[in-house]
Amino acid sequence: MAALSGALLVLELWSAAVLGDVRALDAPCRGAQCPGSEALPSRPCFGTHCPAWPSRPGRHHATLAQRGHHAEPYTVVTPQRGSRARSGHASSPECAAGADCAPLHRRTANDTGDCRGIECKLPLRIRPKPRAKACVGDGCPRGSEQAGVPPALVHIPDRAAQYLGELPDFGYPGSDLGGAPLGVQLTCDVKPGENEVPSEDALVLHLQLAKGQEKLVEALQNQQTVIRELQRTLVEQQGTLISQQQEIVEQQRRMSEQMELVKVQYGVLFEAVKRASLQSLQGDVQDFFESHLQGLQDQVRTHLHKSYAVHKVDVDAKVMDVGSPILRNCGVCRQEEYCDFQRDPPRCERCTMCPPGFFLVSQCSQNADRICQDRDECLEIPNLCGERVKCLNTPGGFRCLGLSERDASAGLCGHEYFYNRELEECQACSDCEGQPIAQPCSAASDVVCGSLSENMLSHAWGAAVTLPPAGASSSHMHPGVQLHVQGKEDSDLLSTEDGRLVFLQHGLIWADHNFALKHSCRNFLQIYMKLNTSEEGVDLSGVRIEQPDGKYFQSVSMSAVAEVEPSYMLSLFLKSPNHYCNQSKDLHVYELSTPFSLFWLSHDTGAVAMTAHTSTSVQYQTNYRPAFKVMSVSDPYVVSLTHDGRGVRFTESGVVKFMFQQAVYAMGHTCVREGFSLVAYLNRNGTNSELTQTYKAGVNYRDTSVSLTAATVVGAGDTLSFEIFSPAQCNVRYFGDSSGISVLSLLWMPSAVSSCLSATVSRAGLPSGAVRNKALHFHRATPGVEQVELVGSGQLARRNFIFRESGVASVSLSLKLIHSCNALKLTLHKQGADRPQPAAVAQQVGGQMPEGTEWVSVGLRASFEVHNSTMIFVTVDCVRGRVNQIAAEGSTNISILWVAS
Structure with missing residues (x-):
């Protein structure tokens, strides 16, 4: 037991030396001035006056001597009341000088204020309670064992293990020497000695992580179940889609059979009517069945479009394998093709392109065509027509209620839109889809795709003409106001620049301009056409316009011919001979359909x-x-x-x-x-x-x-x-x-390369009274030609002129009549195989004659392209009034010129 106590004491002394608690020692007493042990029992004594200490030779003592410390033992002093015990070691050389030192005492076993080793690192709640420490060595008071207090053994294996690890001569090497200390300590990615996690907290954290991992695995399993359910639902939807497509194909087949039956019935009825020679009834029945047949076709197209738009579903490629037997009927369609199920059997068809004014909803796929939807310009663009004008959306465009052609020609429709005079609405410009653009889109006409032939002989071109704004600096008419020419499109022959025409090729031109206005100027107005060459300008033609009281429209027509070269410019001007009418705001110009037109002839003609x-x-x-x-x-x-x-x-x-x-x-x-x-x-x-x-x-x-x-x-x-x-x-x-x-x-x-035909108004069927868009009938005055002729039989007899070859037509019309209309409108219409509905190519307006007893004249001139089977005719419209008489001979005639293209 004495040997074990001595070993433990040596371990304590070595621990104090290693941990460096030299600060806890009191100042040593030197020489005879040191008080006795009774006066200062808490101070250690060094020197000859100190009580004798038995020397303990041994390995530990030698080790201390080797490290530079004295061999005197380390003393634990019993603390006084209200003070703590201080510990130190005999490394200080003061007591070695022979001074008197007080006797040393050990710390009592009841002192629990200090802790050593691993106990200091444990939390307070789990730190072991202090035990009474036994006194080991010869310095302990005698009779303690006799008093019945046995020397308590120090049961601190963790601390002993730490001490043994720190001593290189005992046990295992310390942590700083590369060895692991005895005992168990869990750390979580921490540095030793800084923020170690107690073993109990580490165990709790480990259990929580294990529980969270189990919950994560359970959530992943639930998600896999949901994914499998979604895949099953997609397979069911694909089956439903295929069945609906089959129903659509069957409905289309039944409708086709009904259409064929209607055609057969129409043919039988038409033959019966033809045998009965009832021409009027034949025309009515034909119109009825044609309209009925057209209605059925529109219903079929609408039904198919809605069906495909509603039932189209985007599915995954793996789900599409469900319908693979049906899709394989078409085989593998090429790019920009789809399988058309309306065909029997289905076959690949080219994907349709979205029309102008529509946007793409769904791309073309292997089993469905491209789906397009009309763009609602009124909703997308706020205040498109202005705050006080209502905007109405139309297929491929929009309509501003109350929009005039003058406003449209000024560019009110906006970029990539043009004003359609036939529908009286703004339409989106067409897309040439990779083809060359012969004539780009303008404010008054759609784009023309394709390139003009290099060896063409003639070409026609039309444009709208507008006045400059009244507040513009160029609106003074005394020196002359330039009218703004806005062509339908630019071409290889000419282009528009600042309201003027710029020619790009050599040739001859014939230009016509129809003009109608009312003004209050104190003299005539003159409109003239000017050709600007590289050197000087030449006035080609000029017409004077009277009617100063401004009560009704006064109309004139002007023509000119010229030989042009590249960079020549053609302009239109309006001027007044004095300052009494100096602002364009004093004018009221009637918006005519394509008032300016010309045709170009090559020198090869x-x-x-x-x-x-x-x-x-x-x-x-x-x-x-x-x-x-x-x-x-x-x-x-x-x-x-x-x-x-x-x-x-x-x-x-x-x-x-x-x-x-x-x-x-x-x-x-x-x-x-x-x-x-x-x-x-x-x-x-x-x-x-x-x-x-x-x-x-x-x-x-x-x-x-x-x-x-x-x-x-x-x-x-x-x-x-x-x-x-x-x-x-x-x-x-x-x-x-x-x-x-x-x-x-x-x-x-x-x-x-040319031919002409002239005709006068026919006496039979001359319109009179309240005339509303009635067609004029003509009588041919010159021999017929192969290229153009007057229709001689049928409903269009003596009314329509038909062209048999493609080319350019130049028409001039003059009408002499007596009327009391507020405005008399003369319109030249054109229709053909490519344009079943008639379209106005030229107009002219005559003003009111209050008495209705005087002869007046109204005339128009125009040039335009024609094709085989193109027809033209003329209508008269009397606004608020009546037509009293139309001259059948003399000053009422029409002249048609045809030139090969």
């Missing part, structure tokens, strides 16, 4: 263009024959003036398109009552024959213009001349200068 002006004349009271002076001619050998300058001579036979206009100033009431007549004559073999004539209502003390245009066939040596008839006692002054107000424009073409 061999055509010849000539422009001649008349000279100023004195007052006349009788007839007037103008004299001309040539301003320009492309080939003087073919076309030239006569020796007196009053006629045009032709050296070769061909077809001639001409226009003559004369500016006059009239004085006298007889001028108003009887008006003017302009007559064109063709002299052949010394005999004059009247070609055509036009009528112009007279004016009193006003400026006006008289104009005539037509087409005719001429032979070699023929001459063309003109004469103006004025009433008796009517003083008239005729103007002529280089400004274009009195000009002759003429275009000669070989007969191999």
